[in-house]
Amino acid sequence: MAAETGTARFVDEYQRERLYRLARSIRHNTKAAVGLGLIIGLVVLAIFSPMLISQEAANQVDIQNRFASPSAEHPFGTDNFGRDMFSRTLLGVRISLYVGLSSVAIASAFGVPLGGLAGYAGGAVDDAVMRTMDVLMSFPPILVAMTITAVIGPTLNNAILALGLVYIPYFARVTRSEAISVSQEEFVEAARALGERDSYVLFREVLPNAAAPIIVQASISISFAILAAAGLSFLGLGAQPPTPSWGLMLQQAKQYLTQAPWMAIFPGLGIAVTVLGFNLFGDGIRDILDPDASTEFGVTDE
């Protein structure tokens, strides 16, 4: 036991130091700082907007006032039902973040342990896990997500479930390659030499030290998931009316493009700002972690 607390303390300190250094670097990296600023702003909006705007008010039909162009009363105009686009767009922040965060939570909950196991165990386990991931990756992600939601029923939560499933391999891949390199570190060897159980070494020492690239992957996957979910809702395979989801708003805007372009522009802007925030943050963190690699948007040239 004494030995265990010894390694554990060392590992904890090592991790804390790394995270501290990462946090300090974010301030000096424009992309990461702007991205983080946007994300924080959106989270604040998501928390407080439902207190200021009620769901009922945002769904209030006012036929007299349909297709009203932006004005002081309706800063973003109104839609084909006369609903206030400003309220609906703001409430969309919450839905968008919910979709992005929960589908990535599902993907990482399965992908990270699987990839960690593959990288740490190696051999046949590695082959079995990674070949399965290859098969899952042999489909365009949105195609599988679409098929799943169409079969099990088009709802927002099913869309989240489907997207979570299709992003598992991306997390498994990143975690695996990181786990392989962390496993060769001396403190992991030390822990094994001291006779720690494999599950302890994997979950307490290997995975926590593989966290940084997983954060990058998560940030970029959130932006992919938000775009994909908007696509699913646009096709009628995600959120259903009258949910104020941006994808759904764009679907409705499609029929009235020339008549009321603001119906498309504001939800589009909402998507752009959210996705940009997570993309910039992920990209910035990656630059900090690996200043030399020529990497772009979740792809490395290795």
Next chain:
Amino acid sequence: MSLTRYAARRLVFLVGTLFGASVITFALVNVLPGDVAVMILGTSGSQEQVEVLRQQLGLNQPVYIRYIDWIAGVLQGDLGRSLRFGDPVATLIAQRFPASAFLAFTALTIAVIVAIPMGIVAAVEQNTWKDFLTSVAAFTGISLPNFFWGMLLILLIARYASLLPPSGYVSPTEDLAGAFAHVLLPAGALGFSLMAHITRMTRSSLIEELRSGYIDLARMKGLTSRRIVLRHALRNAFLPVLTVIGFQLGFLFGGIIIIEQLFAYPGLGRLAFNALLNRDAPLIQGSVLTIAVVFMTSNLVVDLLYAVIDPRVIAGGEG
């Protein structure tokens, strides 16, 4: 390992992945909850009607028997018959395939033609306003869904400016000019994010190449900057660009489904989407599998191209 052996290995690997993909495709439609017979008849069907239909469709057999039946047919080019249209699935797919191929190919071409020069300018004139503008354009490109770009193109170019038709398809073998007029808007929308990714990757990998020793050597030999960039650095910078194209193909093929829907473009994506809405199980399986096969084959082509350009990939063995 020679290139041929590498290609052969990759091909064997592809066959294995394809087998897995066929299992997943079948499972998506047949193992997930939902009775196909009930879906076809709707709530109006009586218990007997459902039972008769189940019998006809062979739904009462164990799922692995049904998979073996299906895959045996697939291997002989028989994908079954569409429940909705009654036509063979293979025929329906063959009819729609050229339109989608034309769309995807045009999108890819537009993206490459626009993005590579943009990336070169951004790299050569690093940290100038041109570079900054390119970065902003690229980040905007990846931050909006392709269907948003599609709607914007429809609004600006088709509706306001009336330059191109907002929807439809003309076969390039019948009327080449008409075909391009119809494909440009959907292809532009589809290629937007790809363009952004290629631009960024061209920029960053070219910057890296321009810093390396052999470029200094070329400068000392007195080669012009233009020649150095175009003949030497770009060649090596192209590898990461190729990777990004390979990686983005999945998004390109996935994007086809939404874009074809938006532009009422009669391709494979629209066929697959309608099959999903109609619960047309054989057609869903057939079109999903076809898209996966095309996707995997394209990835293989990218990998082989990579190996041809950079023989170190083969020497590395794994991959």
